[in-house]
Structures are given as structure tokens and as C-alpha cells.
Amino acid sequence: MGKNMIRVGLLGMGTVGSGVFEILKMNEEQVRSRAGAGIEVKKVLVRDLEKERPVKIDRKLLTTDPEEVLKDPEIDVIVEVIGGTGVSRQYVEEALRNKKFVITANKDLMATAGAELLLLARKHNRNIYYEASVGGGIPLIRPLKHSLGANKIIRLMGIVNGTTNYILTKMSMENMDFETALAEAQDKGFAEQDPSNDLEGKDAAYKLCILAGLAFSSHVRFADVYTQGINNISKRDIFYARELGFAIKLLAIGEENEKGLALKVHPTLIPLSHPLAAVHYENNALFVVGNAVGETMFYGLGAGALPTGSSVVADLIDVARNINHQVENGIMETEFKTKKIVPTEELFSAFYLRLQAVDKPGAFANLATAFGDEHVSLDMILQKRSVEGLAEIVLVTHAVEEKRFAQALKTIKGFPAIKKINSVLRVFEK
Numbered sequence: 001m002g003k004n005m006i007r008v009g010l011l012g013m014g015t016v017g018s019g020v021f022e023i024l025k026m027n028e029e030q031v032r033s034r035a036g037a038g039i040e041v042k043k044v045l046v047r048d049l050e051k052e053r054p055v056k057i058d059r060k061l062l063t064t065d066p067e068e069v070l071k072d073p074e075i076d077v078i079v080e081v082i083g084g085t086g087v088s089r090q091y092v093e094e095a096l097r098n099k100k101f102v103i104t105a106n107k108d109l110m111a112t113a114g115a116e117l118l119l120l121a122r123k124h125n126r127n128i129y130y131e132a133s134v135g136g137g138i139p140l141i142r143p144l145k146h147s148l149g150a151n152k153i154i155r156l157m158g159i160v161n162g163t164t165n166y167i168l169t170k171m172s173m174e175n176m177d178f179e180t181a182l183a184e185a186q187d188k189g190f191a192e193q194d195p196s197n198d199l200e201g202k203d204a205a206y207k208l209c210i211l212a213g214l215a216f217s218s219h220v221r222f223a224d225v226y227t228q229g230i231n232n233i234s235k236r237d238i239f240y241a242r243e244l245g246f247a248i249k250l251l252a253i254g255e256e257n258e259k260g261l262a263l264k265v266h267p268t269l270i271p272l273s274h275p276l277a278a279v280h281y282e283n284n285a286l287f288v289v290g291n292a293v294g295e296t297m298f299y300g301l302g303a304g305a306l307p308t309g310s311s312v313v314a315d316l317i318d319v320a321r322n323i324n325h326q327v328e329n330g331i332m333e334t335e336f337k338t339k340k341i342v343p344t345e346e347l348f349s350a351f352y353l354r355l356q357a358v359d360k361p362g363a364f365a366n367l368a369t370a371f372g373d374e375h376v377s378l379d380m381i382l383q384k385r386s387v388e389g390l391a392e393i394v395l396v397t398h399a400v401e402e403k404r405f406a407q408a409l410k411t412i413k414g415f416p417a418i419k420k421i422n423s424v425l426r427v428f429e430k
């Protein structure tokens with residue numbers, strides 16, 4: 001006979017914690033029938049007992065003492081929605097040692113310490129569920145772990161940061177400049193007051209570590225991911241990209257080939273006909289190519305109280321079924337190997353280049369020669385009318401080994417006729 005009530009200790013009652021609490025109330029009956037048991041929040045750890053909460057909660061549930069939650073013998077599962085890698089890691093470890101199941105929405109924690117924490121979970125015959133850590137409400141972890149398990153994953157490409165996608169969409173669809181779009185994202189609560197982790201691509205890189213780890217059955221570290229942010233994208237680039245038939249998106253890309261894993265986060269020109277080009281504003285999406293299934297795409301809201309809470313509560317339902325029906329513990333991540341990472345300079349990519357050159361005969365011929373010497377062939381060229389003797393040249397290359405492109409660019413930078421290299425971006429051309 002299983003338990004008719006699964007008791008939860010919530011660590012944190014901010015955006016996600018409140019969403020979890022609200023869904024458990026809003027969909028109580030549905031959750032009970034799917035879980036085969038009631039799910040009750042027994043205690044909630046916060047910092048400030050007096051703070052206004054966005055949900056109606058019995059204040060007696062709140063505590064500032066972690067031990068009251070982590071040591072409560074009645075609590076079966078700890079939901080960590082504090083964030084960061086400090087106390088959250090400590091509490092998750094203690095919860096596992098106390099034989100609690102753990103659910104977390106924390107990508108920083110899973111990307112940096114997931115391997116160790118899952119080992120600890122296995123040691124204590126428990127598990128960590130982390131569907132909410134990437135893509136908010138979009139199912140990504142389960143599909144990669146289970147539904148696509150029959151495939152060798154060839155490539156995954158994702159828009160996994162809502163803030164940057166919101167900014168790029170505003171710049172592209174509403175002709176807004178970068179600063180105004182960022183300020184609006186902050187106003188709407190998408191971007192943090194210090195948005196550098198989002199803008200520099202670090203948040204997306206953490207998420208790629210988690211996704212690529214599962215897709216390629218490998219331990220992936222943050223340092224393995226080549227990361228470039230969107231700080232230098234201008235409206236001009238977005239405008240020219242569109243003229244050439246592309247959208248600019250911050251993509252997290254993971255690929256496996258015979259040399260190893262390629263892991264990158266960078267702004268990318270993607271053909272307007274690609275489904276990822278149609279993912280706008282704060283939406284997220286993951287495009288996965290498997291050798292049996294072909295192309296699949298997962299799309300939706302990557303953040304927010306209810307979308308993220310939706311993933312956490314789904315994990316709670318799994319935990320309840322696990323507890324009551326002794327469903328196999330399901331940890332596979334501890335069996336992962338560490339696959340070789342291909343250095344970026346050995347990867348192949350097409351490039352977009354925007355530069356300013358003196359509008360004199362021969363300037364373009366020099367460019368063509370510098371590219372030709374490194375076997376870089378050009379796919380598209382735009383030359384704009386010159387202003388005050390300077391011409392703006394925009395070109396797109398065919399795929400080339402990154403180090404060859406870098407060498408050609410170095411040569412080009414040395415030409416007296418080249419006044420400025422405005423932008424260098426990668427192009428996805430498949």
C-alpha cells in the first residue's frame with residue numbers, strides 16, 4: 001500500500017516557488033489522479049518571513065530555518081527553487097543524504113555540479129529531477145532522456161534564453177535599438193537588473209551543458225562551450241541579414257561528429273525558412289535532429305511562474321509514482337563518459353562579415369585575394385552606396401574551417417583600405 005499523501009519541502013518561494021504552489025492548488029484533483037496520491041507542501045524555506053507573497057499561503061508553513069525542512073522525517077521530496085550554487089548545493093546534498101528525492105529548477109547548479117549530485121543521489125538510492133532547469137515549461141529533459149532514447153542525436157540547436165531572444169526580436173520586428181529593447185525586457189521582468197549572464201551567452205551555455213550532456217551521453221563542462229553573446233549585434237546587422245534571407249538568433253548548438261563534440265553558443269544567421277527563425281520574443285525552442293526520428297522541435301515559454309511550475313509539478317508527479325510504485329530510479333547520467341571536445345578553430349562554419357572600406361578601385365579585389373588564399377569562397381556580397389568615401393561591404397562565405405577564416409580576417413585587417421571590421425557572425429547554412 002503506497003502513501004496517499006506525498007509531502008513536499010519547498011526551498012524558496014519566489015517566482016517559481018509561487019508558481020508550483022499555485023499549480024498544486026489550481027490543478028489539485030488532476031495532479032492527485034495522475035500522481036496516484038495527494039501532493040502537499042508541508043514547509044517552505046524563505047529568507048524573509050514578512051515579505052508579501054504572490055500566492056495566498058498559510059504563514060505557518062514558512063520558515064527561515066533550513067533544518068526544519070531538510071530534517072523533517074515526513075517530507076519525501078525537496079523542491080529547490082532558490083537558485084545559485086551556494087546554499088542551494090549544500091541543501092540539495094543534505095536532502096539526498098536525508099533520503100529525500102530532489103527536484104530543482106536550477107540550471108547553474110545542474111550544469112556545474114549535476115554529475116556529483118546525481119552520483120550522491122544514486123548512492124542514497126534517490127534521484128534528482130530537473131525538467132524545469134532548461135526551457136521553463138517546455139519538456140526537454142524527458143524527451144532527451146527517454147522519448148528520443150532510440151536515436152543517435154546528430155545535432156541540437158536551441159533558443160534557450162528568453163531575454164536575448166526578446167531583445168533580438170524587438171530589434172528585428174520593431175526596429176528598436178539594443179539599449180531600448182534591453183530596458184523593455186528589464187521592465188517586463190524578463191531580464192535581470194544585471195543582465196550580463198544572459199547577454200554574454202553564459203546562461204545559454206549552462207543550459208547547453210545540460211542538454212548536450214543528455215543528448216550525447218557525455219559529461220559536459222561550462223568551459224567546453226565556446227561562448228559569444230549578443231552585445232555587439234546592431235540593427236544594421238539584423239537589417240542586412242534579413243536582406244540576405246536570414247534572421248539573427250542566439251543559438252546554443254551541440255553536434256557530435258567523428259572527431260568529438262562541438263559545443264557553441266553564439267549569435268547565428270539562420271535562414272528565414274528555418275523553424276527556429278520563427279521563434280519570437282520570450283519564447284524558447286529546441287530543434288533536435290536524431291538519426292532515426294529526423295527533425296523535431298520543442299517550443300514554448302522558457303520562463304515564468306506557471307510555465308516553470310508546470311515542469312516542477314510534472315516532476316513531483318513522477319516522484320510520487322516513483323515512491324508509490326517503485327518505478328526504477330532512472331538515473332542514467334552517472335554512466336556518462338567524457339567525450340572529446342573539438343576545438344573551435346577546427347570546426348567548420350560559414351561567416352557573415354560587415355566592414356567599411358575606402359571606396360577606391362582594388363579594395364574589393366584585395367579582399368577576394370585574401371579570402372582566396374585561405375580557400376574561403378564567397379556565397380553572397382552586398383556593397384552599399386559609399387558615404388564620405390567609405391563603402392560598407394557585407395558578405396557571407398561558404399562553410400570554411402574556422403582557423404582559415406580567422407587567418408583571412410587577420411590579413412584583411414592589415415589592408416590600409418579597410419577602415420573597420422564592424423561585425424563577424426556565424427551563419428547556419430544547412
Ligand SMILES: NC(=O)c1ccc[n+]([C@@H]2O[C@H](COP(=O)([O-])OP(=O)(O)OC[C@H]3O[C@@H](n4cnc5c(N)ncnc54)[C@H](OP(=O)(O)O)[C@@H]3O)[C@@H](O)[C@H]2O)c1
Binds near residue numbers: 012013105133302
Ligand atoms: N524565474 C523563472 O522564470 C525561472 C525559469 C526557469 C528556471 N528558474 C530557476 O529557478 C530558480 C528560482 O528562480 P526564481 O526566479 O523563482 O527566484 P526568486 O524569485 O529570486 O526566488 C528565490 C527564492 O529563494 C529564497 N532564497 C534566496 N536565498 C535564500 C537563502 N539563502 N535561504 C533561504 N531562502 C532563500 C528567496 O526568499 P525570499 O522570498 O524570502 O527573499 C525566494 O523566495 C533559479 O535557479 C532559476 O534559475 C527560474
